[in-house]
């Protein structure tokens with residue numbers, strides 16, 4: 001026997017089998033029982049929430065010869081034929097496939113012919129928002145003058161695209177996304193009846209990922225089952241969906257909170273050696289941050305990831321250490337990078353930068369100096385007078401040097417934005433003979449090390465040669481606190497003028 005996908009095998013066959021959508025179920029069941037169905041329905045809601053299933057149940061209901069309390073019997077000839085798709089008086093039209101012009105035209109002619117087989121003709125028009133204007137007009141005419149014994153059921157995921165003229169002629173039912181509990185329960189039932197052993201944690205993760213769609217949940221279960229067989233554990237779900245364990249992400253968040261940059265880099269190595277994609281790490285981290293935010297905003301019940309027990313406590317601990325604003329900022333950083341990453345070559349680098357940025361945003365006391373040095377780094381320094389300062393290695397930038405350094409930065413930015421981002425976090429200390437010095441603050445180890453990589457370093461050397469006409473050696477050094485403070489004071493003087501800057505020891 002041909003393999004039938006789980007979601008088809010488990011299409012609800014009666015109103016009572018439909019999960020959720022209680023009001024719709026009650027209303028339609030009553031209408032069928034009392035023989036008071038109307039001639040046009042619109043089912044609107046997200047995909048995989050039961051619209052087509054409900055349409056078929058309704059079609060059976062109005063044709064069944066052995067109704068039971070408004071439920072189709074699923075045994076009479078009508079029910080059986082509708083279930084296997086051979087019932088002539090139930091016509092399914094998929095507006096998405098050919099935009100429905102021919103069918104609707106056809107339909108206007110055929111509609112006057114009395115039902116061949118059953119009592120009521122049912123036209124189910126799926127994705128009805130895809131109809132052309134022409135087809136909509138034809139449909140409207142039909143709805144304005146509905147023949148007896150015909151029911152239209154229109155289904156759509158995008159009800160805002162349906163003309164008001166059509167809407168006003170239909171009884172409208174909204175389908176909602178299913179809750180994780182609803183999905184989990186159904187998954188469990190189906191797993192048991194299909195002889196699939198589905199671990200609770202695995203189930204929770206599938207339900208989470210299905211995002212309210214029962215069809216997606218069943219498709220995921222199917223996919224994992226055909227790949228892995230039974231039993232299905234949490235890890236299997238993660239493998240098949242390419243999910244990175246939320247425990248791993250939790251660790252990563254701890255490292256970010258503690259600003260353990262080296263450890264973060266190592267963790268990224270791990271992800272890559274496991275053959276997972278950088279984009280997935282970005283996505284999973286964003287998911288996790290979303291959970292953190294939800295926890296902060298609305299409390300533990302709304303946390304959506306597959307986290308349970310210990311993970312939960314950990315999430316709570318982390319949430320305590322961060323403000324809402326900090327989480328939001330981090331989320332924004334990761335979502336931005338998630339967008340960029342898809343088209344970028346240097347994916348890993350971009351994500352590393354994003355994590356560095358998150359670590360910075362999360363640092364308990366973000367030093368005010370960094371703000372100054374950063375904004376200043378964007379614009380080429382243009383100093384009137386060299387400020388009194390003590391810089392490393394006997395080098396000290398002259399005004400001319402600062403001027404061409406500004407050009408270097410601008411040129412690097414033109415060629416390669418990521419390199420510029422790294423370079424501009426460092427301070428140009430000066431050029432002595434052939435040695436050029438760029439200083440990084442201690443917390444900027446990552447930037448320094450990245451700049452020391454050949455590709456970045458060579459690029460800068462090349463640009464300097466282009467601008468200065470001579471080849472230099474570049475030395476990336478760490479600034480000690482004094483040097484750093486001097487530079488900051490100097491920057492502050494440039495920004496605000498010497499009078500405004502008070503130097504405290």
Ligand SMILES: Nc1ncnc2c1ncn2[C@@H]1O[C@H](COP(=O)(O)OP(=O)(O)O)[C@@H](O)[C@H]1O
Pocket residue numbers: 006007008010011012017018019020021046047048049050051052053054155186214215216218
């Ligand atoms: N509310 C629901 N209750 C039970 N199963 C559902 C429900 N919604 C969807 N499903 C499952 O998903 C499959 C596809 O559902 P369908 O009714 O075609 O969704 P829609 O038309 O809203 O996209 C069904 O065969 C069934 O297995």
Ligand SMILES: [Mg+2]
Pocket residue numbers: 048051052053126155
């Ligand atoms: Mg459908």
Ligand SMILES: [Zn+2]
Pocket residue numbers: 063064065066067072073074075076077078079080
């Ligand atoms: Zn029946």
